[in-house]
Structures are given as C-alpha cells and as structure tokens.
Amino acid sequence: MNFNLKNDLYIRALLRQPTERTPIWVMRQAGRYLPEYRQLRAEAGSFMSLCTNPELACEVTLQPLRRFPLDAAILFSDILTIPDAMGLGLHFSQGEGPRFERVITSSSDVARLRRPDPSGSLAYVMQAVVRIRRELNGEVPLIGFSGSPWTLATYMVEGGSSKTFSKIKSMLYSQPETAHRLLDLLADSVIDYLNAQIESGVQAVQIFDTWGGVLAPDKFLSFSLHYLEKIVSGLKRSHDGHDIPVVLFCKGCNSHLEALADTGCDGLGVDWTISLNEARSRVGHRVALQGNLDPAIMLTDPRTIENQVEATLASYGQGTGHVFNLGHGITPEVDPNHMSILVESVRQHSQAWHQS
Amino acid sequence: MNFNLKNDLYIRALLRQPTERTPIWVMRQAGRYLPEYRQLRAEAGSFMSLCTNPELACEVTLQPLRRFPLDAAILFSDILTIPDAMGLGLHFSQGEGPRFERVITSSSDVARLRRPDPSGSLAYVMQAVVRIRRELNGEVPLIGFSGSPWTLATYMVEGGSSKTFSKIKSMLYSQPETAHRLLDLLADSVIDYLNAQIESGVQAVQIFDTWGGVLAPDKFLSFSLHYLEKIVSGLKRSHDGHDIPVVLFCKGCNSHLEALADTGCDGLGVDWTISLNEARSRVGHRVALQGNLDPAIMLTDPRTIENQVEATLASYGQGTGHVFNLGHGITPEVDPNHMSILVESVRQHSQAWHQS
Numbered sequence: 223m224n225f226n227l228k229n230d231l232y233i234r235a236l237l238r239q240p241t242e243r244t245p246i247w248v249m250r251q252a253g254r255y256l257p258e259y260r261q262l263r264a265e266a267g268s269f270m271s272l273c274t275n276p277e278l279a280c281e282v283t284l285q286p287l288r289r290f291p292l293d294a295a296i297l298f299s300d301i302l303t304i305p306d307a308m309g310l311g312l313h314f315s316q317g318e319g320p321r322f323e324r325v326i327t328s329s330s331d332v333a334r335l336r337r338p339d340p341s342g343s344l345a346y347v348m349q350a351v352v353r354i355r356r357e358l359n360g361e362v363p364l365i366g367f368s369g370s371p372w373t374l375a376t377y378m379v380e381g382g383s384s385k386t387f388s389k390i391k392s393m394l395y396s397q398p399e400t401a402h403r404l405l406d407l408l409a410d411s412v413i414d415y416l417n418a419q420i421e422s423g424v425q426a427v428q429i430f431d432t433w434g435g436v437l438a439p440d441k442f443l444s445f446s447l448h449y450l451e452k453i454v455s456g457l458k459r460s461h462d463g464h465d466i467p468v469v470l471f472c473k474g475c476n477s478h479l480e481a482l483a484d485t486g487c488d489g490l491g492v493d494w495t496i497s498l499n500e501a502r503s504r505v506g507h508r509v510a511l512q513g514n515l516d517p518a519i520m521l522t523d524p525r526t527i528e529n530q531v532e533a534t535l536a537s538y539g540q541g542t543g544h545v546f547n548l549g550h551g552i553t554p555e556v557d558p559n560h561m562s563i564l565v566e567s568v569r570q571h572s573q574a575w576h577q578s
Numbered sequence: 579m580n581f582n583l584k585n586d587l588y589i590r591a592l593l594r595q596p597t598e599r600t601p602i603w604v605m606r607q608a609g610r611y612l613p614e615y616r617q618l619r620a621e622a623g624s625f626m627s628l629c630t631n632p633e634l635a636c637e638v639t640l641q642p643l644r645r646f647p648l649d650a651a652i653l654f655s656d657i658l659t660i661p662d663a664m665g666l667g668l669h670f671s672q673g674e675g676p677r678f679e680r681v682i683t684s685s686s687d688v689a690r691l692r693r694p695d696p697s698g699s700l701a702y703v704m705q706a707v708v709r710i711r712r713e714l715n716g717e718v719p720l721i722g723f724s725g726s727p728w729t730l731a732t733y734m735v736e737g738g739s740s741k742t743f744s745k746i747k748s749m750l751y752s753q754p755e756t757a758h759r760l761l762d763l764l765a766d767s768v769i770d771y772l773n774a775q776i777e778s779g780v781q782a783v784q785i786f787d788t789w790g791g792v793l794a795p796d797k798f799l800s801f802s803l804h805y806l807e808k809i810v811s812g813l814k815r816s817h818d819g820h821d822i823p824v825v826l827f828c829k830g831c832n833s834h835l836e837a838l839a840d841t842g843c844d845g846l847g848v849d850w851t852i853s854l855n856e857a858r859s860r861v862g863h864r865v866a867l868q869g870n871l872d873p874a875i876m877l878t879d880p881r882t883i884e885n886q887v888e889a890t891l892a893s894y895g896q897g898t899g900h901v902f903n904l905g906h907g908i909t910p911e912v913d914p915n916h917m918s919i920l921v922e923s924v925r926q927h928s929q930a931w932h933q934s
Contacts, residue, residue, distance in 0.1 A: 555744065
C-alpha cells in the first residue's frame with residue numbers, strides 16, 4: 223500500500239502495478255462547473271485570491287471529492303505561479319484569461335529573473351499542500367503540478383494567451399540563446415517548486431505542456447522536450463520511502479509520444495485526438511497512459527457518456543497502466559450530474575479489464 | 579504546357595511532373611499584411627463587400643502578384659460563402675471573426691437548408707473567377723477553393739469561431755444522423771460550387787478543413803474524411819482537356835495523412851508540426867505535398883527566413899511533388915519585405931533540388 227492510502231489505485235496504475243479497476247480523476251475537477259466553486263470564487267473576489275489563500279485553496283481542492291468518488295485530488299492552483307513569483311504580476315481579467323503586468327522581451331529581462339524560493343514567494347502553495355493532506359486523511363492521493371518551461375515561457379513573453387505565439391517564436395528563431403537561458407532558468411525553478419511540493423506532501427506530480435503542440439517537431443525537441451527531460455531527472459522520485467510518480471501532459475504532441483516516454487516519466491497524459499490503443503502500442507510498457515475522453519462528450523447525455531467511457535476503456539484494453547481522465551480540462555458548462563455518470567461508468571465498466 | 583500557361587510550375591508539381599524549381603504561393607497572400615489591401619478594405623467598408631464585388635475581388639487577388647513573383651493566384655473569397663448562400667447571414671465583426679445571424683440547432687433546421695445554385699446566390703464568385711482569369715492572361719494558374727463540409731458545419735452550428743466546438747460535437751455524439759444529413763448536403767453543395775468554379779476558369783482547387791484536427795480519430799474518419807472523399811470523387815478532374823489538381827489542407831490532421839492521400843486527391847497541404855521528410859515518407863508518391871514553414875518565421879528576420887526556407891526544401895528533398903507554402907495563412911503583422919525574401923529564397927535555393 224503506497225503512503226498508507228485507503229485508495230492508492232491512481233498511484234498503482236501509474237507504477238503499472240495491478241489494480242482492481244481503472245482509477246479516475248478529471249483535469250479541472252475543482253472548477254467552474256461546480257456551483258459551490260462559483261460561490262467561493264465570487265466571495266473571494268478573484269481567481270488569485272483563491273489560489274493564494276491556503277484555506278480556500280484547500281476547500282476548493284476538496285469540493286469535487288465530496289460529490290464524486292474520485293481516485294485522486296489535485297492541488298487547486300494555477301500553472302503560472304512560478305512567473306508570478308518571479309515578479310511578473312499575474313492577474314486574470316474577465317474573458318481574457320491570464321495576463322502578466324510585466325513581460326519578457328530581451329536578454330536583459332531574462333538576466334534579471336531569479337529562481338523563486340519555494341519557501342518564500344511560493345510558501346502559500348506549500349501551506350495549501352500541508353493543509354489538503356491533513357484534510358484528505360489518506361483517503362486518496364494528492365497530485366501536485368506545474369506548467370512546463372516552454373508553456374511558462376510562452377505566457378511570460380507573449381504577456382498572456384496567444385493565437386500565433388509570434389513573440390516567443392521570434393525569440394526562439396532569432397535569439398535562440400536568450401530563449402534557452404529563459405527555459406533553463408524555468409526548468410530549475412520547476413524542479414525546486416515540484417520538489418518542495420513533494421516535501422510538503424504531494425504524492426504525484428504532473429507537468430502541463432499546454433502549448434508544446436504549436437512548435438515544429440525539431441523545435442519541440444530542443445525547446446520543450448529537452449527541459450522536460452531535465453525536470454524528470456531532477457525531481458525527487460521517492461519521498462519517505464514511497465515512489466512519487468511523474469506524469470507529463472503535452473497537449474497536441476501525439477507525434478512525440480515515444481520521445482516523451484523516453485524522458486523517464488511514469489505516465490503520459492494524452493488528448494483525445496489519438497486512440498489509447500494506438501498510443502499504447504507506440505509507448506509499450508514504458509509508461510502508463512492518462513486520458514482521453516473528448517471533454518465535449520461531457521456536454522451530451524448520460525447514455526452517450528457511458529458509451530464513450532466503455533469505448534475508451536476498450537481502446538486501452540486489458541490490464542493496468544491506465545488512469546481515466548478527459549483529454550483536456552472539464553468545461554464550465556458541464557452538468558455536475560454528468561460528472562457523476564462519468565465516474566460511475568468508469569468504476570463499473572473498468573473492472574472487466576482488470577481480471578487476470 | 580498546362581492551359582497554355584506561361585508559368586505552370588504549380589500545376590506540374592501537383593501532378594508530380596518534373597519542374598526546374600519548387601513553385602511557391604502563400605495562403606492569405608492577398609491579405610492584411612499588404613497596405614494596398616488594407617486601403618481597399620477600408621474603402622469597401624467590410625470584408626464581405628470585397629468578396630461579393632467581382633471587380634474588387636479581382637483587384638485584391640492580383641495585388642500580391644504585382645509585388646512578388648508568385649507561381650499561383652488564389653481567388654479572393656471566404657471559406658464560408660456556401661452557408662452564407664444558404665441564407666445564414668455571414669458577417670464579420672471587428673476582432674471576433676466570422677459570425678452567422680442564423681444558426682443550425684436541430685434536424686428541422688437542417689431539413690430546411692437547400693443546396694445553393696452556384697449561378698444564383700454564388701454568381702458573384704464565378705464572375706470574379708472569369709474576371710481574374712482574363713486579367714491574369716495566362717501568367718500563372720488561378721486556384722479556387724471551398725471550406726470542407728466539417729469545417730463549414732462547425733461555423734453553421736456554433737454560429738462562429740469556437741474554442742471547444744461544444745455545440746457541433748454535441749450534435750455529432752447525440753444526434754449523429756442530423757450531423758450526417760448536414761454534412762452530406764454540404765458535400766453536395768461543395769461539389770456544385772467547386773465544379774462551377776472550374777467551369778468558370780479556376781485551374782486547381784483546394785479544400786480547407788481548418789477544424790478537422792479537433793475531432794477524435796474515429797470521428798474524423800466518419801464526419802470529415804468521408805465527405806472529403808465524396809467531394810474528391812465528385813469533382814471535374816479535367817476541363818477543356820486539362821487536368822484540374824485537387825489539394826486537401828486539413829490543419830492539425832497529421833495523424834491522418836495516409837487516409838487523406840487515399841482519397842484520390844493530387845496534393846496535401848501540411849501544417850508545420852510535421853517535417854516534410856516524415857510526411858513524404860508516409861504518403862510516398864501518391865500525392866504532392868504543399869507547405870510548411872511556420873508562419874511565425876515570417877515575423878523574424880531575413881537571414882532566419884532564408885535559413886528556414888533552405889531547411890524546408892532540404893526536408894522535402896530531391897525531385898518534384900513539393901509546392902512551397904506556409905503551414906497556415908500569413909499573418910497581418912508580417913513585413914511585406916519578408917514576403918520578398920521568402921519568395922526569392924525559394925526561387926533561388928530550390929533549383930538544386932530539381933537537377934536530374
């Protein structure tokens with residue numbers, strides 16, 4: 223039993239140990255589709271006041287677990303806490319997504335950046351982790367996370383979300399040394415940050431490379447994958463005698479699955495644009511797979527959701543190594559009852575795929 | 579010589595006939611990066627007044643050819659002319675992209691739709707084609723185009739651009755028969771429309787499946803590829819004794835290149851997230867390839883552009899079957915001088931790849 227957890231299915235599936243059924247958690251499971259989340263968010267005033275208050279972050283983390291029998295909790299936070307702690311001034315404006323007050327435009331901007339001290343400007347994250355672990359009381363594991371260096375860099379250089387990524391790509395093509403210095407600093411910062419989360423109590427970590435898929439293949443290898451490898455090698459892979467699984471989720475990167483599996487991570491998140499069957503045949507037994515129902519299916523009806531759950535389980539096939547999830551975050555319009563259907567369908571239909 | 583063209587490199591490359599160098603045209607080559615386009619657009623008042631006026635559409639089509647020695651012209655129009663001609667009321671609001679006044683939400687909405695008569699509500703397109711052919715006077719070929727059934731359906735059901743495609747995907751999963759009826763009607767409409775363009779004088783056609791990449795793989799095959807196959811089979815592949823090449827461009831669909839090549843098209847457009855080398859090795863000699871410089875490279879500097887052109891030519895390698903292009907449309911911020919560098923670099927460096 224990992225970490226003396228009452229339910230360690232998620233950890234075992236990532237370590238490719240036998241399980242009785244397929245575990246499930248959902249990206250953004252603590253989020254806007256839940257009325258109790260929307261209420262707390264309204265009271266807090268802003269997204270960042272929720273993130274930076276350990277008590278509120280803990281409460282939001284636990285909300286979906288009170289409703290649904292999920293197999294893991296994920297720390298409520300944002301992928302952009304590191305650049306915020308570097309002093310770039312993260313804020314969220316209505317309908318616009320994340321924005322930074324200060325952006326990185328030159329090599330001198332990069333030279334001025336410092337690795338944040340996880341026990342300093344990121345202490346609020348560690349305090350939330352400690353509190354959530356205490357509240358979870360060993361029911362299910364707690365997942366920590368960070369954005370990938372490439373994904374963090376896109377926001378830091380563009381100043382926010384982007385459609386064309388023209389500024390960061392101009393840097394990458396015209397000033398590759400500057401881009402590499404920024405990415406290397408971010409990789410070191412992510413290592414510090416995730417290791418501090420592990421020491422504070424998270425029992426697995428996931429790295430989100432939301433924007434790896436916008437790069438040409440050779441650029442993905444040198445400007446994103448290289449730094450993911452550095453992080454995987456730099457993480458504490460065990461803590462207090464327990465294995466800490468590492469999951470990489472790179473959206474739109476299905477052409478790079480083999481290279482991602484070769485980083486030495488334990489699991490790969492996959493989006494819905496590849497079948498689990500094909501993904502599994504390509505990565506073999508090296509890594510577990512997490513995913514990959516199209517989030518749009520959550521907007522249909524109970525019968526369709528159940529059918530698509532069965533199809534997803536069948537696509538992965540027999541045996542351990544599958545963590546059920548959506549292929550991207552759950553969207554705000556989803557009926558919470560559909561989340562119940564999803565979780566129940568996975569619990570019920572997955573048992574047949576784990577009989578020896 | 580195809581069509582008695584003074585320059586038929588583009589046609590020959592698509593038909594995999596020998597060429598002296600690699601031809602080049604650029605998606606959105608008639609567009610906002612050109613000051614003369616912005617001026618005409620301002621005078622016309624709206625994007626649709628440019629599209630629907632044959633004289634203005636002709637003028638805009640020819641603008642980039644006066645500046646750059648491009649190897650093809652592409653009809654200035656929009657991918658959404660068919661649903662507009664079906665009465666949905668296409669308009670463009672500042673910064674929001676295309677919107678429809680009326681959307682398709684039910685099977686009765688679909689039942690009320692009629693195939694547009696290309697010589698009726700789409701006559702302005704045919705008039706523009708006739709005029710452009712006359713003005714081009716055989717210098718380079720004219721490319722006609724349409725949106726794919728799946729891509730047209732996304733806009734018709736969502737009402738405009740979308741991030742999640744939740745409405746059209748709900749229809750696809752919960753009411754697949756309704757979605758198929760809509761897509762089949764659109765496929766017939768695209769066949770009528772492109773055949774009318776061919777009869778009016780376009781010398782090649784391209785079908786844009788801008789949103790094929792948001793579908794799960796099995797859904798792409800049944801809801802997009804199936805209708806692309808129907809169109810390819812239904813098009814007039816020769817006119818007045820000349821071959822009419824057909825190109826499919828499906829953004830984000832690199833995992834389906836083999837299936838796309840099997841439709842019987844002549845060429846495949848590829849985005850920048852796959853190397854031409856890999857794409858060529860996967861489709862073999864069945865089809866030509868068009869692409870695939872990352873459009874963001876056009877925002878860098880002359881030396882980077884030239885280097886990346888050389889890398890792209892080298893990635894395709896020796897011989898015919900490559901039409902140079904960007905991996906997506908040129909963006910409004912591009913310096914027109916960078917377009918000169920691009921075209922000149924392709925003309926200069928591609929000759930070495932065509933010596934027998």
